[in-house]
Amino acid sequence: MKIFAQHGYGRTTKLEQGLAQNCIQGVIFSPKDESPTDLTNLVINLRKEHPDAELMIDPQFYVSTTVPAKDGHLPTYPYYRSPLSRKDLLPARNLTKFARQTMDFQRMLPVDHLLSATVPFDDFTDPWCQTALSLAQESLEYGYKFPQKPLLLSFVIDESAFRHQSAMKEFLDMITLFDVAGFYFIIKRRDAYYSQQIETNTFENLLYFTHTLGSLNRYKIVYGYTDLLGLPLQAAGASATACGWYQSQRFFYADKFRPSTRGSRPRPRYTSLPLMNSVLLVPELSAIEHQGKLQRALSDTEVDAHLAEDFSNSSAEWSLSTSTMHHWSCMSKVIQRMKRFDDAGERLDVVQTMISRAGALYDQLLEEGIQFEYRSGNSHLAQWNIGIENFRTQMRL
């Protein structure tokens, strides 16, 4: 169970800092945000300084099918082909070529895993899903040649696909026949705004999906672009979840790689483990402080000690880098707590205890008159809890 950094735009020294402080245990690199030379140097240097860190590159081949794409440096990578239509992806020899070139770039670098080329899909019955499976098959066959860099098969799946349990189960029957080290999943969120919310049924099935692959079939499961939701996913059986610094790197929305006009930077947030959410530093956390309830909402990391000591100064200096280290540390803290248990049920107990405490704390704060905007509120708690309960009933956990 590990937290990885999801590398992206605006790196500065966050990766080095995160690894040095052990609030992350690995990095998933984003070629879109570095030139091939810079990325190569970055991987080599991090490998040298942090031999134990898990390093891998998300090749982002899946951006090829987005037209027009905001694909940054990607066009300078040898394996990247844009724009790709369905027609380009039909001939088997093209798939072979895409699969191999994507792995060839990665295998020259000191990474721990190779990640396969894939195309996104919205539904398990959609023809793009077939293409994704064919790419996986091609990658798998090529991957046998490089046993020292075990392959993770990538899939980018729209969250709505998880509403249909029987289609998901058939997909599971297929991919559990793959003889591979594991999978790298990106769940495409429907909501373009950062929040912890997820439909109960989707979440329940996502837990089933994760548990089946990770705990029962013993694949290594890595989720990219996953925020606090990564905690219950790791409880269910995922090996690692990756999360970036900007809010837009903490989840994956469908239009992530489309040119956007939305430019304004989101307001800074504070990750409160007692609330199981990220709340706005101002006015939400400051209001909590004003009511004398700050201690109850703090996450008990090193940074929190400063906030407790001198809230106005520390919060005024709340930089992106501070908030990133804090966010990663918070998640790592919960992971440490869950790691003690071999059993998914016991790990889920940890999450559910946190959820119920968070519910009680929200109630108190709301009673005190503290207001939360919609996305900082408590509505995800019930969704998570019901999803986990239903999952546990189904799996008798």
Add this chain to the structure above:
Amino acid sequence: MNVPELSVDDVACLFPSTQNIQDPIKGGQKIVFPCQVNNRPTVIKFLSASIGTVFDDLAFEVNVSEEVMARTQREVDIIARCRSPHVIKLGQIPLGSAKHGSHDLIYFSEEYIEGTSLKDYFRQEQKLSLEEVCRLGLEITRAIAELWRFGKIHRDIKPGNIMRRENGQFVLLDMGLAFDVMVESLTMTGLISGTAMYMSPEQTESYRKRQLDFRSDMFSLGIVLYEALAGRHPFFDPKQRLSHCDILQAILYDDPEPLEIHRREAPDELIDIVNRLLGKEPHLRFRSCNQLIQRFENLLEKL
């Protein structure tokens, strides 16, 4: 479908080179004659090439076409290539067809196994020792793995198709020959219920046209292991008369009674394995035979 009516003399007449032909054993589908061929203990198995005649009110008959014979030959070839000691070996008399009176017959031969079928062994022993259950699981999984190496699944793993040699080793018999595909389509219509007792959920749902894989055999093995541990079938009381529909319902939706009730001293690890094998979905079982083999081997070391 008819088990062919053949006598020892008929067999002697058909295969003059065989010696010491014994009284036959009748299975659900075949008539089996132990004998010697070139001094090797052998069984010759005959099955009717046409099916349907048992169902007097049903006037349909399916004949062995050349295509079915060719497919059967391919399946036999696979068995011939199998190298596991837990997959039955073929005998010297090759696959062939013959006429007996007005009936068309298919025959082939196998090594004779000195021992008892697991079905009879269950009757003698009720419950097997924990060690023997693990070995049964391990050895039949090895047989499943060997068949899957050729992309083949057995489709009919059950106590009557497992032989226990006198030295305790288990051997899997009665591979689903292509011929059985026709039988299976009859099974699906609900005409034969006996063979459904060990089917996997996905086998019963043939309408979904899902491709079966080795995990279907794992489910059937799960039933056999449950029976070996508990002394009873996980889903049915054999004394009750069940309709074909009841059987399918139970396989698809029922949970077996917890094994702990029937076998208090069974280790959790073994119970967990059997429960996993009985998972209703293939992805809930084991993703490779090797994973399962390893679990059994670890367990045997600890016992």
